[in-house]
Amino acid sequence: MTRVTVTVDDAHRRSISTLARSLADKGMQVDRVMETMGCITGSIPSGTATAVATTLRNVPGVLSVDPDVAYRVAPPDSDVQ
Amino acid sequence: MEFSIPALPDPDPSTVPLGGTPVQTTGRFIVVFARGADAKATLARTAGVGTVADSRDFTAQAVDFSQTDGSDAVWFDALGVAVVTAEPAQLGALRTAEAGEDAIISVSPELIHHILDGDYLQGYRDGVSDLAGRLGAVERPAGSGALAAAAANPPFADNAQFTWGLQATGVSTSPQSGAGIKVAVLDTGFDVGHPDFVGRSVTTQSFVAGETVQDGHGHGTHCIGTSCGSKAPESGPRYGVAYGASIYAGKVLGDSGSGSDGGIIAGINWAVENGCHVISMSLGADVASVHPPYTVVGQRALDAGSLIVAAAGNNADRRVGNFGFVGTPANSPFIMAVGALDQKLDMAYFSARTLAGTRGGQVDIAGPGYQVYSSWLMPTRYKTISGTSMATPHVAGVAALWAELTGYRGRDLWATLAQDSQRLLQPSVDVGGGLVLAPQ
Numbered sequence A: 001m002t003r004v005t006v007t008v009d010d011a012h013r014r015s016i017s018t019l020a021r022s023l024a025d026k027g028m029q030v031d032r033v034m035e036t037m038g039c040i041t042g043s044i045p046s047g048t049a050t051a052v053a054t055t056l057r058n059v060p061g062v063l064s065v066d067p068d069v070a071y072r073v074a075p076p077d078s079d080v081q
Numbered sequence B: 001m002e003f004s005i006p007a008l009p010d011p012d013p014s015t016v017p018l019g020g021t022p023v024q025t026t027g028r029f030i031v032v033f034a035r036g037a038d039a040k041a042t043l044a045r046t047a048g049v050g051t052v053a054d055s056r057d058f059t060a061q062a063v064d065f066s067q068t069d070g071s072d073a074v075w076f077d078a079l080g081v082a083v084v085t086a087e088p089a090q091l092g093a094l095r096t097a098e099a100g101e102d103a104i105i106s107v108s109p110e111l112i113h114h115i116l117d118g119d120y121l122q123g124y125r126d127g128v129s130d131l132a133g134r135l136g137a138v139e140r141p142a143g144s145g146a147l148a149a150a151a152a153n154p155p156f157a158d159n160a161q162f163t164w165g166l167q168a169t170g171v172s173t174s175p176q177s178g179a180g181i182k183v184a185v186l187d188t189g190f191d192v193g194h195p196d197f198v199g200r201s202v203t204t205q206s207f208v209a210g211e212t213v214q215d216g217h218g219h220g221t222h223c224i225g226t227s228c229g230s231k232a233p234e235s236g237p238r239y240g241v242a243y244g245a246s247i248y249a250g251k252v253l254g255d256s257g258s259g260s261d262g263g264i265i266a267g268i269n270w271a272v273e274n275g276c277h278v279i280s281m282s283l284g285a286d287v288a289s290v291h292p293p294y295t296v297v298g299q300r301a302l303d304a305g306s307l308i309v310a311a312a313g314n315n316a317d318r319r320v321g322n323f324g325f326v327g328t329p330a331n332s333p334f335i336m337a338v339g340a341l342d343q344k345l346d347m348a349y350f351s352a353r354t355l356a357g358t359r360g361g362q363v364d365i366a367g368p369g370y371q372v373y374s375s376w377l378m379p380t381r382y383k384t385i386s387g388t389s390m391a392t393p394h395v396a397g398v399a400a401l402w403a404e405l406t407g408y409r410g411r412d413l414w415a416t417l418a419q420d421s422q423r424l425l426q427p428s429v430d431v432g433g434g435l436v437l438a439p440q
Helices: A016-025 A049-057 B039-047 B088-100 B119-135 B164-168 B219-228 B261-273 B292-303 B388-406 B410-420
Strands: A002-008 A029-034 A039-044 A062-067 A070-072 B025-033 B052-054 B073-076 B081-084 B104-111 B182-187 B202-206 B246-251 B258-260 B278-281 B307-311 B336-341 B365-368 B372-375 B382-385
Touching: A002 A016, A002 A049, A002 B261, A002 B292, A016 A029, A016 A039, A029 B261, A039 A049, A039 B261, A039 B292, A049 A062, A062 B292, B025 B039, B025 B088, B039 B052, B039 B073, B039 B081, B039 B088, B088 B104, B164 B365, B182 B219, B182 B261, B182 B388, B219 B246, B219 B278, B219 B372, B219 B388, B246 B261, B258 B261, B261 B278, B261 B292, B278 B388, B292 B307, B292 B410, B307 B388, B307 B410, B336 B388, B365 B388, B372 B388, B388 B410
Parallel strands: B052 B073, B182 B246, B182 B278, B202 B246, B278 B307, B307 B336, B336 B365
Antiparallel strands: A002 A039, A002 A062, A029 A039, A070 B258, B025 B081, B025 B104, B073 B081, B372 B382
């Protein structure tokens, strides 16, 4: 699975739960629905990620669908962290 | 707006500066009043100033000076400022009132201004400095960064009382503690058993599946220490900025040090929902473009009164001419990116430079980020490490001090930090507005 963040426009933030259900219907495994930030995070099948992402982008209220970026801090014994 | 300039008095010879063009004054005085003060009553009572022309009597508050010749003063209502014609005795009375009363903030001579033109500018500046010195400079509001005299010069060094970073930023002499301010640190969590935080208000939440908020790395505990550490640690120097703030420790990076957008955005969402005024994120990825969710997230956080500060990144090695670049999320336009300085206030060798050609990709401000001593996991207790990760919580803590003092939030708080930072000789692509400074 490819982890993604779906960003929702201001107009649809209030009804974000409904929008999340649409995303789920279209193949997203929804993890978190965050009304304050207007973001829905979860994952989509890696094999069809491009196609699914395009479908999700076309859902009214979706501003963008972005694959997760990985973050890492240096090991605890590093001088620079 | 047309107005007639009355005949000018001869310039007072005592105001002619050495080698410069004399500063010219009109002989009148600008009196600044506190908000809500009854200016006309104060002018009458303290200085016997009788007739006051009021800007509100003019159409669209455009004062027509041809109609104010008979007045002793002109009152600009929207600004709370009066231009006063005063005899020496009246001036004396106004200045005495300035010192004692709440109503008058300052009394200054009305200067004559000219278009800027080469050598004249130099002389004008010298003249104004000279005049200001003779008449007494205008009082600056409390908390503003008139810090050059207060702070010692670099290089700084940890001493028995304070880490070098607290000295350099003026935290060591700041009256503020961050009381009433909520600071969220989104990182590897927190060592909830650390003795230096006993009695502090600490709210914790893990956003890493399968892990508790208890810090298994150290990075989070170090950053919470820098931003919010105790005024009087069990041993050693003070290392924390906002010792009176409420701490919100969000674990968005696992004990291994890794995390992803899902957890980070959830952490930001939690912090904003809990009313955190400052969100400190000492994390990033070396991605040379803006990651779209953070543009919207940063904006919504600011709208809600939360200022997010993030590490510019450690991907530079200036020792070999590599300046790196600001990665995500710091390169986002609505997230404040923090660069790292060393004890000489030079760039730390790893501190990332502004990501060129990208809106939001700039380094916005800088903080102490080299050999920073702070709390660590027990039983180690304390550790000294370097990074833009260390500079970031300095800025977050100082933001809490300014938030406490001014009541400013979000964008206003960002502007205050930018305004009051110490301008450095380093290029702005590396330090933004300069070294963050605490209110004095």
